[in-house]
Amino acid sequence: MFILKTEITYKQDFFIWTGGIVASSLIERLKVKTNRRKQAIVDEYFRPEGIENIFIIGDCAEIINYETGEILPPMAQIAIQTGEITARYIKDMIKGKKPQVESPVFRGMVSALGGKYGVGMIKNGIKFRGFPAYLFKELVFLHYKLPLRHISKRGYRRLLKQ
Ligand SMILES: Cc1cc2nc3c(=O)[nH]c(=O)nc-3n(C[C@H](O)[C@H](O)[C@H](O)COP(=O)(O)OP(=O)(O)OC[C@H]3O[C@@H](n4cnc5c(N)ncnc54)[C@H](O)[C@@H]3O)c2cc1C
Missing domain, CATH: 3.50.50.60 (FAD/NAD(P)-binding domain)
Structure with a gap:
């Protein structure tokens, strides 16, 4: 809502x-x-x-x-x-x-569409949908999230040392 x-x-x-x-x-x-x-x-x-x-x-x-x-x-x-x-x-x-x-x-895009369903397109025009697209979206998310978590933890530790 x-x-x-x-x-x-x-x-x-x-x-x-x-x-x-x-x-x-x-x-x-x-x-x-x-x-x-x-x-x-x-x-x-x-x-x-x-x-x-x-x-x-x-x-x-x-x-x-x-x-x-x-x-x-x-x-x-x-x-x-x-x-x-x-x-x-x-x-x-x-x-x-x-x-x-x-x-x-621009490397392409994937969108989650609710549940375990998604749609995606890789730059060279390859399109995919359904569960594989959902899985790919999750992997893209982790690809951004994990390094970010590492960087912010490292920054936080540095701040604590100051
Ligand atoms: C609903 C939605 C869904 C999206 N989904 C996707 C997606 O699935 N995949 C994708 O790749 N992109 C997605 N995007 C686009 C993506 O979020 C943006 O392209 C990206 O965040 C841009 O990063 P940026 O650093 O330029 O700006 P932002 O991430 O917007 O960062 C700008 C920062 O500056 C701060 N700020 C603003 N004004 C001032 C000021 N005067 N002084 C100090 N700080 C200020 C803001 O608070 C903010 O933290 C989505 C966007 C929206 C709105």
């Missing part, structure tokens, strides 16, 4: 949300160029036009794969890749090196 701001209540067994998204309102306040999703338009190093030391990544920016020209969907896999790539860019910039441009890659 969910309740709208207008206090209308909906009960459902299955809900498909087609509302779309817009980027954080913070981007509008930066007064940089944006697309129709209010995502910042950034260069190949994820910097808004004319600004050398601000990087905008993840859902807040229009991320392009510069090899294919494809605009990538605002998804966790893209946000994580832009984070990792930007860290390498900043490392090179600190060393006074011109970073080699890297493009995030």
Whole structure:
């Protein structure tokens, strides 16, 4: 069950949300160029036009794969890749090196559809559904969750030592 701001209540067994998204309102306040999703338009190093030391990544920016020209969907896999790539860019910039441009890659998607059922598509167009897709979704989830748990535990231990 969910309740709208207008206090209308909906009960459902299955809900498909087609509302779309817009980027954080913070981007509008930066007064940089944006697309129709209010995502910042950034260069190949994820910097808004004319600004050398601000990087905008993840859902807040229009991320392009510069090899294919494809605009990538605002998804966790893209946000994580832009984070990792930007860290390498900043490392090179600190060393006074011109970073080699890297493009995030859309690897496909899987969705859980309730119960042990899912649908999925791998980048090269292979589609799958049912229990295998559900299992794949669970594996993808663990692939993100386990390293995150390790990193946060390590960070927490470091904090305790300080
Ligand atoms: C319902 C839903 C389902 C989704 N399912 C999937 C999925 O199955 N697979 C997938 O790949 N992607 C999925 N996504 C998309 C995915 O969640 C995003 O693409 C991803 O989280 C983007 O990461 P990000 O770091 O750019 O932004 P976020 O994860 O949104 O992180 C931004 C952070 O900044 C903080 N913040 C905002 N404003 C300020 C401020 N002014 N000052 C300080 N902090 C601030 C926010 O609190 C937040 O913690 C889903 C999104 C939604 C909404």
